[in-house]
Amino acid sequence: MLHIGCHLSASRGFAAMGRQALELKADTFQFFTRNPRGSRAKDLDPADAAALRELLTAHRFAPLIAHAPYTLNLCGAEEKNRRFAQETMADDLSRLEHLPGQYYNFHPGSHVGQGIDAGIALIADGLNAILRPDQSTTVLLETMAGKGTEVGGRFEELRAILDRVELGEKMGVCLDTCHVSDAGYDLIGDLDGVLTEFDRVIGLSRLKAIHLNDSKNPAGARKDRHACIGEGYIGLEALTRVVRHPALRELPFCLETPNELPGYAREIALMRRQAEEA
Structure with missing residues (x-):
């Protein structure tokens, strides 16, 4: 079974996101822990978090992001x-203990001219x-497109x-299809090769x-501009191979495509059909 959802707004609270996900026929979803361009976080309501926990269990949701x-x-x-960044992330992780067992995803960062080795060391120091x-x-490093001085455009980074x-068991990776393609990995023509390299x-x-996204740019563009499923350079055929791949199909998939809720509902239904036709 394909576990798939989309990015939802946390403005109405945890339980509201869970109900909205069910309306979209989703069994996972992603949300920002706070304003994505700022630092303020809403006051946490333990009862609201408990209501979402009950919903996740009742409907057998995959982990949230x-x-x-x-x-x-x-x-x-x-x-x-x-x-x-450290203080904000630590606060986020503390708050997420009200929703135990989920994932916390972040963009590794940009070394802003200090050099990739310095960037890697500073990110690890921050996580420690x-x-x-x-x-x-579980904290997830996201694969990046490699634009500018981003860290994470190569698997080696x-x-x-x-x-x-130091606490490696608390870490994992989130693979973004748009980012990996933009970074130059041949997701379109050689998915098996990309996953073999990742492994x-x-x-x-x-x-x-x-993160299941099409791309507005050809492979290797290093630009990071998401497109709706089937409307970009990756295409529906290649993304169908992603959701059908035996090494991936049990993972939670999250759409970050440029959509409103009706568009997300269509893409969730589309990718479920694509996965089931395998």
């Missing part, structure tokens, strides 16, 4: 910015300051971060979730 704000940068050039042995949330994290460098056991 909580997404950190885009503005956080664990490898920023200024220490105050790195400290801010944040992670706790008793946390129930993510592996280098993971190797430096060789990182290990498929580390792969915990998929």
Whole structure:
């Protein structure tokens, strides 16, 4: 069975997101932990979190993906910015203990001219300051498109971060199809080869979730512009191979396509049909 959902707004609360996911025929979803361009987080309502926990159990949801704000940068050039990212992420992880067993995804960061090795070291240092042995949330590094000074455009960069994290069992990876294609991996023509390379460098056991997106740019463009399913350079045929692949099909898939809710409902239904026709 394909576990698939989309990005939902957390503005109405946890339980409301769960009900909205059910209306869309989804059995997972993603949400920002706070304003994606800012730092404020809503006050947490334990009763609301408990209501979502009950809904997730009753409807056998796959793990959810909580997404950190885009503005956080664990490898920023200024220490105050790195400290801010650490404090915000630590707060997010504390709050997520009200929804135990989910995923917390973040963009590794941009080294802003310090160099890739320095960026990798700073990201790992930040994670070592944040992670706790008793946390129930798995933190996911997202595969990136490699634009500018982004860290994470190559599998080797993510592996280098993971190797430096002391509590490695609390870590995983989220593979974004748009990002991986934009980074130059041949997702369209050689999915097996891409996954073999991922397994060789990182290990498929580390792969915990998929962001299922088409791309507005050809492979290797390093630009990171998402397209609706079947409307970009990756295409429906290639993305169907992704949801059907035996190494991936049990993972939670999340759409981050440029859609409103009706568009997400259509894409969820489309990809379920594609997966079931295998």
